[in-house]
Amino acid sequence: MTTRNTKHIGxxxxxxxxAVHGTSAHIKEPFAFTSLSMHELDTGDSHCYRGQFGFIPFRDDSRLPRHIHIEERYEQDLELVAERILVLNGVALTELAGEIYVVAPGTMVEIEPGIPHTWTACPPGVVLPDGIISEGQFLMVYEYSEQTGFYPTRSTKPISSTGEYERYNGDLEAIRFPRLNANEVIATGTLIWNNQTTKDLRLAN
Incomplete structure (x- = not known):
């Protein structure tokens, strides 16, 4: 059995x-009868997840409005909710607290409670370091730490309690992920790659 033991992954x-991508995962080959590798994206020592779980197919015209997540209970003292996203295939774009990240397939992003965020698919023509070229679509698998809904926000500033949340009641188009072409993604985005962030992006020929 071959393992790469690490207490903290990602x-x-x-x-x-x-974010956990590539070699920043806990990669192990636990079965002697096959060379199958396991890419462990969560060692089980982070948030407990009891909320909704599902998937969304995204295209580059599927631009979510910026939002956070809050518990949906009929009680006082509601808590902010964590979310984790697995980019199963395709190349994604996410905005986290105002910063734009390019997310490769096979990456898990765990969004801390109170972080304003939004998602879309990377437009066609952006080349990742391993030669994968974005095609304007990706498949998202999502899971929440508690049952929650969509809470739109104009602010990109993280909050630490629900009392700081200022609900946005305007036109959601104004807070949707901006329309970006491949050149703009390369100029403004940061790629999550293995155990670092990088600007190693280029245009397809």
Whole structure:
């Protein structure tokens, strides 16, 4: 059995969110009868997840409005909710606390409670370091730490309690992920790659 033991997997982004991609996962080959590798994206020592679980197919015209998540209970003292996203295939774009990240297939992004965020698919023509080229679509698998809904916000500033949340009641188009072409993604986006972030992106020929 071959394992790469590590207590902490993935990388922590400046806004406190965590991303796990490539060799930053806990990679192990636990079965002697096959060379199958397991890419463990969560060692079980982070948030407990009891909320909704599902998937969304995204295209580059599927631009979510910026939002956070809050518990949906009929009680006082509601808590902010964590979310984790697995980019199953395709190349994604996410905005976390105002910063745009390019997310490769096979990456899990764990969004800390109170971090304003939004998602869309990377437009066609952006080349990742391993030669994968974005095609304007990706498949998202999502899971929440508690049952929650969609709470729109104009602000990109992280909050630490539900009392700081200022609901946005305007036109949701104004807070949707901006329309970006491949050149703009390369100029403004940061790629999450293995155990670091990088600007190693280029245009397809």
């Amino acid at each position: 990388i922590v982004l400046p806004n406190g969110c965590k």
